[in-house]
Amino acid sequence: MDSAIDTAPSTLKAGEPADRSLPAASSAGPAGGVKRKAGDIRDRLEQEIATGTHPAGERLDEQVIAARFGVSRTPVREAINQLVAGGLVERIPNRGAFVRAMGLAELVEMFEVMAELEAMAGRLAARRIDAAGAKRLETALVACEAAADREAHDAYYYENERFHEAIYDACGNAFLAGEARRLHLRLKAFRRLQLRFPHRMRQSLAEHRRIVAAIEAGDGPGAEAELKGHILVQGERFADLVATLKP
Amino acid sequence: MDSAIDTAPSTLKAGEPADRSLPAASSAGPAGGVKRKAGDIRDRLEQEIATGTHPAGERLDEQVIAARFGVSRTPVREAINQLVAGGLVERIPNRGAFVRAMGLAELVEMFEVMAELEAMAGRLAARRIDAAGAKRLETALVACEAAADREAHDAYYYENERFHEAIYDACGNAFLAGEARRLHLRLKAFRRLQLRFPHRMRQSLAEHRRIVAAIEAGDGPGAEAELKGHILVQGERFADLVATLKP
DNA sequence: AGCCATTCAATCGTATACAATCGACTTGAC
DNA sequence: GTCAAGTCGATTGTATACGATTGAATGGCT
Structure with a gap:
């Protein structure tokens, strides 16, 4: 699995470790005890949405959540983006992020x-x-x-x-x-x-x-x-x- | 216990987007003149990866890309995150973001x-x-x-x-x-x-x-x-x- | 009174700055 | 000569700050 499918082998630079030890990866799980704040916040929000703490249609205020977790807006924003990608949350350009009310x-x-x-x-x-x-x-x-x-x-x-x-x-x-x-x-x-x-x-x-x-x-x-x-x-x-x- | 179904309008605030307008998530076509930089950069990178400009295994340097597009690191970072979510790119905690070499x-x-x-x-x-x-x-x-x-x-x-x-x-x-x-x-x-x-x-x-x-x-x-x-x-x-x- | 334009406030998206973390290199000892 | 530890550099991840856009409210005009 290490060998990648090189679609353009000619472009590989000499000194680059492009072919070197690409991580086994693919285990998308929240691995290990790294202190990734964004990931942790995402998990927490995910759980809170699933358990109904945040009802459908509720706005997720970045500042409020940031304050609640004692972090800045940046990791909260990243967490919300992940939720949006996952489909649980919807962003409206300048209105906010809302828990999707799935019909x-x-x-x-x-x-x-x-x-x-x-x-x-x-x-x-x-x-x-x-x-x-x-x-x-x-x-x-x-x-x-x-x-x-x-x-x-x-x-x-x-x-x-x-x-x-x-x-x-x-x-x-x-x-x-x-x-x-x-x-x-x-x-x-x-x-x-x-x-x-x-x-x-x-x-x-x-x-x-x-x-x-x-x-x-x-x-x-x-x-x-x-x-x-x-x-x-x-x-x-x-x-x-x-x-x-x-x- | 509130379910995420929109059966509880009581909790809905004023103008909630309870509609089901699924904007195809990845739309954001170049038609609109909005200046969403992150989305544009994501599309560009996506295309460049697809066309082989960025071979498998290459590292996507946030700073370099930011300079190339004339923006700061933040939107580039967000674009890369979206690519990671899409599975085209993989992040290694403190090493960088790499184009996934799919076996x-x-x-x-x-x-x-x-x-x-x-x-x-x-x-x-x-x-x-x-x-x-x-x-x-x-x-x-x-x-x-x-x-x-x-x-x-x-x-x-x-x-x-x-x-x-x-x-x-x-x-x-x-x-x-x-x-x-x-x-x-x-x-x-x-x-x-x-x-x-x-x-x-x-x-x-x-x-x-x-x-x-x-x-x-x-x-x-x-x-x-x-x-x-x-x-x-x-x-x-x-x-x-x-x-x-x-x- | 109703409608429209202007102002205002709030929020997002982006820019810049800082700190923590990890890998690589150097240097020294055995 | 080989191995190990320490230091340095680079890069990510996070914090803070700023501008732009949008929705809402208010005041004036018809």
Whole structure:
């Protein structure tokens, strides 16, 4: 992976370490204990938005936030820019930055795309999973079952994430895994609401079982179909939820 | 607990932008005479990276770029951050920003995902396209044919983009369209190389015709399959290209 | 009274300045 | 001759300051 695809090798300068140790990278995670203020602020704001501390439509005042975190406006601005890139926040040129109020239509669209990516990951995983990956997948499924038996919604929510993570890891496409994680994160706040539905957790668990069965049987199309339905139903459920709250 | 859904207008202040005007995020075309320097610099750098002015692995010196554009380091920094978010550039904590040298494996992965998204867009477009959208699609196809007849690679490259844009617009899923555009942009530099292959342009045109036929016939699965192949072959071709250059 | 122009205030985007961090080089000892 | 530690330089990341643009309010005019 170190060898880059040199589209223009002739232009490489002699004394430049252009080909030298390009960092392994690609682990987009907030690595290590570096004291990057911007990143930390971004994470905090992300969490606060997800938990509802900042309701939709609220303006994120750079100065106020800077004061709250005891930093200057610069890292706050950078953090907000990252949120804008992530789609959680919208900037209006000289008005301010606002928490995006995602409409139902957009959410359904996002679930549609999420379903496609998850289904793709499942299809690939069915062909490419190895013994270790299968082991992790089964472990995650067992953990989901345990949480479901105890009717522990929060625990199930957490284990559910682990379960899908296991599929991402097994799909053998790191880029796909990254994109899926991005979307997963963005839909986090809405996923959580799903489990409040009466039998949603048990139904979800049953779907998980069928997904694992398909993957371990090497049934790509089957895993694809199961996962697509598994995600799409969440979008539909969410539409139902909104519909019941609307009037 | 407030959800991010706009079901709670009570918290909305005076003139909140609860609308869904998605400004395509990366629009900011040069049409407007606004003096947003950061966006312009981002576009320029993007183009320069795509055209090979900045080879893979090259360091993007903020000060040098700032001097080159006659601005301060701040907008340059912001532009680079946007490129990092887009995945074209990578920051190393205290080393600098480098043009990402994407390995062949990652490129193939990206083409895989791109194929899936394009195929999805085609499938949806086959069901949802309206008369105006069909008109635009046909216009784009005719433009592609004209460019191919003249063996004008650059023109075909441009019209090809328009063609795929037409599909995105017709898919009826703005979020999907945005994601597809993002990936399309990221693969821009590599797509361009495809057309250098002897008969690639004619083959591409033939695929375009079949895609349009499937979409206009309302054949969702057909359009999906055609588009998936249309994109995947590019990944394979690229792998061939690299293989021939490797030794 | 209603509409329009001007003024005003607020906020963003950019410029400049400073400090912390990391790598590379030099220098010295073993 | 090799290795290690210290210093230096370079670059990022952050702080502060300034100008420009925009929305809103106020006052005058029709």
